[in-house]
Every structure is written in structure tokens, then in C-alpha cells.
Amino acid sequence: MNTPLMHYLVWPLVKFLIAFIIVQVLVAAMNWIERRLLGLFQARLGPNRVGYKGLLQIIADPVKFLLKEDIVPASAEKVAYFLGPILPLIPAFIVFCLIPFGPPPTFTVTRVNVGLLLILALTSTGVYGIILGGWASNNKYSLMGGLRSAAQMVSYEVPFGLSIVGVLMICGSLDLVTIVRYQETNAWNFLPQIVACFIFLVAMNAENNRTPFDLPEAESELVAGYHTEYSAMKFAFFMLAEFSMMIVNSCLMVTLFFGGWTLGMFGIGLTTDVLRHMGMFGGILGTLIFVTKVMLFMLIYVWFRATFPRFRFDQLMDLGWKWMIPLALGNIFVTAIFILAGQERLMYWIGIVSIGLAAMYLFKPKPKRAAAPGKVAHAS
């Protein structure tokens, strides 16, 4: 039963398939959740016609995409045009092999000791499809979208990667399972690494071309950016890749900063050992905890989309290179000092104080605006 073949090939494949299906269902569900939630944000209903509360929209959308006519522009570069939507899809799917959904070994597809590096390497290849698709469409708007996307994803890859370094330094491992195990015996990493967590949040929005960084597909400027000329299933592939990458990044966020599948700190609460004692049920519980956390971060994506206007291209670059990268480097430096001093736990106070300050700012009573402003429209 436990032959190497089973151990290294069959079981991982089976688990990958299960994870794949779950993630695809999540992607489809996310589409509905996003539209529904945006509706709530924006004083309207969102999709509510197909099925109970519009839930069948999840099925209706793919069916629509499958049945639509697949238009290929006459002047498109055919091979590249076909490759465009497929290339980002492949890494987005493979990455799910590496993410620990629940307590290992049962609920983790594969455990790689350089898992984090592998994930970073895979996810950064997604940009090729977008550039290729944008260029091959032979449309100026698509080209500009592709170029913007290339510049943006390459730029934000740097703070994205750098923000993780602090976590690696604290946990001392690239293995995602070890990182989660470290967090359940100490505090979740968002406390000592609050700056990195913030950078990661911003960079993951930029990586996924989501508002306020959705310049590559800025509807009001570039029509639809790199996927202007794509229709039917090819367009759906782009969307699928985007949503899958959103889920991947949320998974990374949860794994790196928010304790993965556990619900406990300092060895108290639902830690891996507690979950393992519960057997299969504990594993499923852990996975559910993980998925819930991931969905919370998916909601943050939607929340951002409902709130923010869009950055301009040069401002985006400005933010990335002049603010995010120095901030990430500074975070590494500070973390290094604390580790050298052997006082990692003192860093929790950075997190606690930052969260306290943010809460104070948020709940500060806002000055009420005068009912009839004066002659000059300027407030100050």
C-alpha cells in the first residue's frame, strides 16, 4: 500500500485534484461573492436572478463563456494569441500543490523544503501570458495594457519578495509547514512583522492587478487592457488565472502572517497537535479554518475595489520603488537587529502599538462639515 509510487505520485495527484476542484469552486464562488458584495457596498443588489439569490450565476457564467463565439482578430499573432491566456493559468494551478491547506501530511499535497521560493518563482511567470496576450492582440490598447502590466508586476515582485524575507528570518525556514508550526508556538507573524504584512497586502493587490492597482485593465483608460481582444473561453481563462492568483496570494498571506490552518498562539488554542488529536475531523477543521481566513482576505480585495480610485501609472511606480521597497528593506534591517539581540518577542510590541494607533485613527471622531460652506470651495 505504502509503496514509493503511491507515496510520491498517486497520493499527491489525488490530493492535488481534490485541492484543485475545491479551489476552482472557490474561484467560481468568489466571482459571485465579489459581485454580490460589491452590490451591497454600492447600494444595489448584485446578481440575484439565476437560482436562489443568484447562486446559479456560478454555473451560468462559465456556460455563457463556453457557448460564446471565440473571436480571433485577423491581424493577431496567432500562436502567441493562443498562448496568452494559457500561460498564466498553468503556474496559478501548479502553485496549489505547494500550499498547506491543513495539518500535514494528510492535508498538504506536497511538502517542499523550499516551498516559498518555488511559489514565488511560479507566480512570477504569470506575467508572460499577459504581455504575450497584450502584444499578440495587435491592438494599441492591449499593448499598453500588457506593457503596464509587465512593468507593474516586475516592480511589485520586489517588495512582494522582500516583505517575505522578514518572516523567513524569524521562522528560519522556507518550508511553509514549518512557518505555520512556528507561528502556533509563538505569535502569528503579523504581530512582529506588521510592516511586512502591510507591504505584502499592498503588493499582492498590485500583483493581481486589482483596484487600486488595476491599471493594466483600467476600463476607463484602456478599454479592457490586455484582454480587450479576447472573448469567450480565452477571456474566461484570463479571469480564472486572475482569481486563482488572488486565492494563491490570500493563501500565502494566511500561511505567512496569519497562522495558516491553526487558531492559536503560544501553543494555546487549536494548534496542529490539538487538531491531530481529533484525527480526520481535526484535519478538516483545520482546512476549514484555513479556507475561512483565505476568504476573509478575498473579501478585503473586494472591499478595496469598492473603496479606492485608481492610481496613475507613474504614481504606481513611485509608490513601489520609492516607498514599498525602502520600507521592506528597513523592515528587514529592523528585524535583523532584533534577531541579533535575541529579542524577537520584543517585536510584538511593534505590531500591538501599530494596530493600536491605526484603531485610534479609525475611531477618532471626525469633525463635522459645515452645512453651507463659504464662498471659496477650498476647505483649507
Next chain:
Amino acid sequence: MFDVHEMEVNFGPQHPSTHGVLRVLLKIDGERIIEAKPIIGYLHRGTEKLFEHMAYPQCIPHTDRMDYVASATNNLGFVEAVEKILGVTKLIPRRAQILRVILSELQRISSHLLWLATHAIDIGAMTPFFYCFREREQILDLFEAYCGARLTLNCMRIGGMPEDAPHGWLDEIEAFCAKFDAAVDEYESLLTTNRIWKRRTVGIGVLSPEDAIEWGITGPPLRGSGVEWDLRRAQPYECYPELEFDIPIGRNGDTYDRYLCRMAEMRQSNRILKQCIPLIKQTTPGDLKAKISKVIRPPEGEVYHSIEAPKGELGYYIVSDGKTQNAYRCHVRPPSFVNLQALPMLAKGHLVSDLVALIGTIDIVLGEVDR
């Protein structure tokens, strides 16, 4: 070998953020605009020519279709111009005057709401769009209650108003006014202090007061540059002299100041509406029509009359030969058309993303640009 030349992009006429069928021929270097050339005429319907072939009252529905998001003010400008050439401006009953002001201020709010909605969505903020439409819908419902139409109102007549305010209509307006300031606060809470919004609008498309005057810019773009010029004050018409309101002006003449101006103008319009309700309740119901001849045949002569439309100075120039029931020539001075002239100047040196913000901030309606 490396032949460096700028890229030419046709921005429109089919584009999500040109607000209709505006076409801008762009020469861009990377994303930077070297030259932006607006090409118009895709919505030309020969409105001015049509005016020469129909009797004056028949022209009013056609004025609706120029600035189709602000038809009440279009009507107002036209009927006032005809009244002026007839010499009956003083005869218009007070109730009709106040009703006209109510309709045009409601229209101003609804036009500004549409502007804010599209401007925000152009810059990427999606949510204000729906919030604005929520309030705009209420205004359109009020229009519907008054005249049955929601967009092309055809709600004014030469010499007065066609209908009296329906039962309970004024109270509905009062209820709307009571809530509207809070709604503007809500839009402002999403945008005014938002860092991204400010980065996208502050310093973008700076229009100096001198340039604005030389190009004939009117309305909020002119006031955004700090020129206190509002025809409701400068050349008062209807019952505006009795009403208290401020003219909001900007300081720097950039997109952000124009935004602030329009937001403040919505509050001021609301203030005017609040004053109008008690005024109209003092007048006799049904007293809406001046005693003028049914056949409108103005004496020979010409007249230019302009009003403050939501987008700027809307003027009608009418020449009458004194013999027929239709104008010998009718020229319209649409604010959007004149304001659009500033686009090449404003856009030069900015990025493509700013162009959509600039088209938004000029607030054009192509029906009015092309007529």
C-alpha cells in the same frame, strides 16, 4: 535603424470614458501625451437648422436633445430668449418663474451628480457612481411627477409653464432637499480627502484664469480657476436676485478645484431649492401663463440671451425677420463645445490616464457639442 516616432492612438469615438462619441486623436510618447486633438461631429443632428423650419414652440423639444442630461436648463434658455425678443420677460407670472428656478436647480444637481458619477468611475472609483445615481433617480422621479418625462423634459413654454406643481410635489422636493446635504457628505467622504483621488486630480490640467477667459471657458471650469462669474448673479434672470446663494470658486484651477466647485455648487443649488419652496407656496396656484398671443411672431430683430446651465454659459442667439413664425436663424452657444476647446491645452504633457480625468472634469455632453 531605430526609427523613433510617437504612437498615434484613436481615443474613441467608441470608448468607455469619452462620455459619448468624442474622438480624441492622441499622439503619445509612451504614456505621455504630446498632442491631443478632439474630433467632433459624430452626433451632429442639425438642431440649429431645424430651428429655422419650425415654429418657436415646436423648437423646445429639440432643445431637450442638446444637453440631454440637463434639458430643463436648455428649455429655460430657449424660452427666455424667445420671451426676450418678444419683449414679454416682465410679464411672466411669479409662480412660473419660481417653478422654472426649481426645475433648473434640480436639473443642475442631477447634471452634477451624473458628472460626479462618471468622473469618479473614470478615475477608477466605482462606488460613488451608484451613490450618485441613487440620488439622481429621485430627481428624475420628481421630473417624472411634474411632466411625465425623466430626461427630455420639454417642461417649459414660451410665456410660462405648462403645468402647475402636482399635488404633494413641493413636499417631496422638500424631503429630498432635507436629505441631500448628507448625501453630498457621503460622496465627499469617499473622495475629497482620499489620497489616491487627490493624487489623481491635484495639479492635473491647470487652467489659469487668463487662459480660461481667453478661451471663453464658462461654468465650473472657469470658477475652478478662481473667476467669480456666474450668470445667475452677473445677468440675473427669473427670481434669482431674491435668492441667497454663494458662488463657489477654486484657487488653483486644477481638476481637484473644479471637483470641489461642483460639489459646493450642488450644496448651493440645494440651498436655493430650500428657499424656493416657501416662496412658491406664497403664490397663487395655477397662475402660470403670461397673457401673450398664441401665435408667436416676434418683431424683426435679433437677441442673444444666455443662462447659467450646469455646464456653463448656455446662450441662444435668435434672429427674427418679423414675418414668419419661425426664427430666421438660431445659433446656440453650448457650454460643452466651448469648454472642450481647452482639452488639447490641458492634456498636453499629461499621461493617458489624466486624459480621461480631463474629459471628465470639462464635463461635456456630446449631444450639446455636436448639436
